Amino acid sequence: MSDSQPGQMDQPQQQGSRLRRPPHQAVTVLLIVILTLAFYAAQLSGGASDPLGPYGRYGLVPAELFTWDRLAQAGIALLTAPFLHSDAILLAGSILFLGIFGGAVELALGQLRFLVLYLLCGVVGLLAHAAVNPGALSPALGAAAAVSGVLTGFLVLHPKVWRLDLALGRRVLPVQPHLTMLLWLVLQIYALLTATGVVTGASAPLLLGGALAGAILGPVLRPRRASGTADQRV
Numbered sequence: 001m002s003d004s005q006p007g008q009m010d011q012p013q014q015q016g017s018r019l020r021r022p023p024h025q026a027v028t029v030l031l032i033v034i035l036t037l038a039f040y041a042a043q044l045s046g047g048a049s050d051p052l053g054p055y056g057r058y059g060l061v062p063a064e065l066f067t068w069d070r071l072a073q074a075g076i077a078l079l080t081a082p083f084l085h086s087d088a089i090l091l092a093g094s095i096l097f098l099g100i101f102g103g104a105v106e107l108a109l110g111q112l113r114f115l116v117l118y119l120l121c122g123v124v125g126l127l128a129h130a131a132v133n134p135g136a137l138s139p140a141l142g143a144a145a146a147v148s149g150v151l152t153g154f155l156v157l158h159p160k161v162w163r164l165d166l167a168l169g170r171r172v173l174p175v176q177p178h179l180t181m182l183l184w185l186v187l188q189i190y191a192l193l194t195a196t197g198v199v200t201g202a203s204a205p206l207l208l209g210g211a212l213a214g215a216i217l218g219p220v221l222r223p224r225r226a227s228g229t230a231d232q233r234v
Helices: 025-046 054-058 064-065 068-083 089-107 111-132 144-157 177-191 204-221
Strands: 013-015 018-021 163-168 171-175
Touching: 018 144, 018 177, 025 171, 054 068, 054 204, 064 068, 064 111, 064 204, 068 089, 068 163, 068 204, 089 144, 089 171, 089 177, 111 144, 111 204, 144 163, 144 177
Parallel strands: 018 163
Antiparallel strands: 013 018, 163 171
16 A cells, blocks of 8 residues: 555545546555455354454554453554444445545545544543543444544535535536535434444534544645646646
């Protein structure tokens, strides 16, 4: 996986408040595949003797962060929980929003930096959730926090864009980013209202932590470009 700066032909093409994103998004596709495989692997695992299944092992149990003999396990969970979902609707939402916005963020940052952004947003969201709920025993999943960070990363990297044109083969699908992100908010409200308490897929600290991390890390991780490799404008 390369961390080289995107070439000029691979850059999102911006004209005023419009941004056209070429269909080159390898890490975004990889994340979608990992999220999907992780979800179905978790659903097929576990059983009556282990109702939490992989969620108990790879989701972050906040109380373990403050227990010395479980700290190593919690550290591993911080790296695995950002790839986990417990609900098929939430998984579909993450896939949809990564598919819409992930490519533009990936192209702005580069492949490795984009992956770092995704992971760090998930970790920060999980830590925020654990800080507010230090004694919680329900595993927390960080995918929603990570995707929230990608969305706010898009907003700070492309603050003047009010229309995102997605290249789908020979067709172009126009998307209004700000209105579309309201659907993400609705999806997270659904997650909060349908939470069972067995596994935490969304919470206010989790989502806000991830979103804030994306807003801060987006500009920090963006590579400095020489004048010859600046974003191509048409």
